[in-house]
Amino acid sequence: MAITSNDVQKLFLQAILSRRILSQKLAAKIWEKCIEAVKAANETLDIEYRNDRNSWDAFVTKINDALNPLDLEFSRLHDEVNGTEIYAVVNRKGDEIAQMATEYNALEIAYFKAVVEQIMLAPNESFCVSSLAALREVNTLKSNMTKSQAEATLSSFVAKGWLVKSRKGRFSLSTRTMLELQTYLRSTYESEITECTICMEIVTRGIACYTPNCQTRMHTHCFNNYRRRNHQCPACKEDWTAGNNLNKLRPVGEAAFKDGQDQGRRRVRRKSTEEQEDADAEGEEADEKNDEVEVEPEPSQTQPNGKGKGKGKGKEKMTRDESMEVDDDKDEDGEDSPPPRTRRKSSRR
Numbered sequence: 001m002a003i004t005s006n007d008v009q010k011l012f013l014q015a016i017l018s019r020r021i022l023s024q025k026l027a028a029k030i031w032e033k034c035i036e037a038v039k040a041a042n043e044t045l046d047i048e049y050r051n052d053r054n055s056w057d058a059f060v061t062k063i064n065d066a067l068n069p070l071d072l073e074f075s076r077l078h079d080e081v082n083g084t085e086i087y088a089v090v091n092r093k094g095d096e097i098a099q100m101a102t103e104y105n106a107l108e109i110a111y112f113k114a115v116v117e118q119i120m121l122a123p124n125e126s127f128c129v130s131s132l133a134a135l136r137e138v139n140t141l142k143s144n145m146t147k148s149q150a151e152a153t154l155s156s157f158v159a160k161g162w163l164v165k166s167r168k169g170r171f172s173l174s175t176r177t178m179l180e181l182q183t184y185l186r187s188t189y190e191s192e193i194t195e196c197t198i199c200m201e202i203v204t205r206g207i208a209c210y211t212p213n214c215q216t217r218m219h220t221h222c223f224n225n226y227r228r229r230n231h232q233c234p235a236c237k238e239d240w241t242a243g244n245n246l247n248k249l250r251p252v253g254e255a256a257f258k259d260g261q262d263q264g265r266r267r268v269r270r271k272s273t274e275e276q277e278d279a280d281a282e283g284e285e286a287d288e289k290n291d292e293v294e295v296e297p298e299p300s301q302t303q304p305n306g307k308g309k310g311k312g313k314g315k316e317k318m319t320r321d322e323s324m325e326v327d328d329d330k331d332e333d334g335e336d337s338p339p340p341r342t343r344r345k346s347s348r349r
C-alpha cells in the first residue's frame with residue numbers, strides 16, 4: 001500500500017467534506033497538514049509545497065478535477081460583510097437544493113425557497129425580508145405548517161447558517177447560502193441577481209452608483225479597495241469623489257430598505273400557468289423571457305412579444321427599477337394586495 005502524493009488530495013477532501021464551509025486560511029492550513037501527514041507516512045515522497053497563491057490555486061484545480069465527475073465543486077466566495085474568502089464543496093446541480101435535504105424535509109425546503117424568493121424580490125435592492133413577511137410565506141405552501149412551526153423553522157435556518165437575521169429582525173441570505181446554493185440562485189433569479197462590478201460575485205450587500213440606470217454595484221470591501229486608486233465609477237465615469245458625491249452612493253442590502261416597504265403586501269411568484277398569464281399581461285419583466293421562450297410554450301400569446309426595450313445587457317436592472325416604481329406607487333395606495341411582482345421562472349416550479 002504505497003502512499004503517494006494523491007493521498008494528499010484524498011485526505012484533504014475528507015477533511016473539507018466534514019466541515020462544509022471554511023475560510024481559505026483554514027483550508028490552506030489543512031492542505032499543509034495533509035502534506036505533512038503524507039510525507040510522514042512515506043519519507044521518500046517529495047511533494048512540492050509552497051505557501052503562495054499560485055500553488056494554492058493549482059491545488060484547488062486538482063481538487064476540482066477529482067470532484068468534477070461527481071457534479072461537485074470546491075467553490076469559493078467572499079463574505080459580503082468582511083471580504084473573507086470562503087470555500088465549500090457545493091453541488092453544481094442547481095435545480096434541487098440538494099444540500100439542504102440532509103437537514104430539512106421537503107416542506108421546510110419549500111418554505112426556505114419561499115423566504116429566499118421574498119429576499120431576492122425585495123424592493124429597492126434591499127435583499128431582505130421582515131420576520132412578519134417571512135412568516136406570511138407559510139400561507140403560500142398549501143400545508144398545515146403552523147405559525148409557531150414556521151417560527152421554529154426560521155430560527156433553525158438562522159442557527160444552521162442558511163439565513164442571517166439582522167438586529168432589526170430582518171432576514172437576508174447568508175454566505176453559506178450564497179456559496180452552496182449559488183447555482184440555484186443564479187438559475188432561479190437570473191434577472192434579480194446583481195453582480196459586483198469588481199469581483200463578479202453576487203451582491204446582496206454593498207453600494208450602487210447613483211447615476212440613473214448605471215449598472216455599477218460593488219461589495220463594500222471591493223469598493224474600499226477600488227476607491228483607493230480610483231475616483232470614477234467604472235461604468236458611467238461619474239466622479240464619485242467630487243463634492244458630496246460619495247454620500248450619494250446608494251446602499252444595496254438592508255440599508256436600502258425603507259420602512260413600510262413590505263407591510264401588508266408580498267411579492268408574488270407565479271404558481272400556475274393561469275396566474276402567470278395574468279401576471280405577464282401586466283408584468284413588465286415579461287419581455288425578457290422571450291429570449292428563452294423554449295422553456296415556456298404557453299404564455300407567449302399574452303406576452304408582449306417583440307416589445308423588447310432594447311436595453312441590451314442592462315435590461316435586468318432596468319426592469320428591476322421599473323418594478324420598484326410599481327411597488328412604491330402601490331404603497332401609497334394602501335393595504336390592498338398589490339399587483340404581483342412576478343418572475344418568469346415559474347415553469348421550473
Ligand SMILES: [Zn+2]
Nearest residue numbers: 196199219222
Ligand atoms: Zn465584489
Ligand SMILES: [Zn+2]
Nearest residue numbers: 209214233236
Ligand atoms: Zn456609475
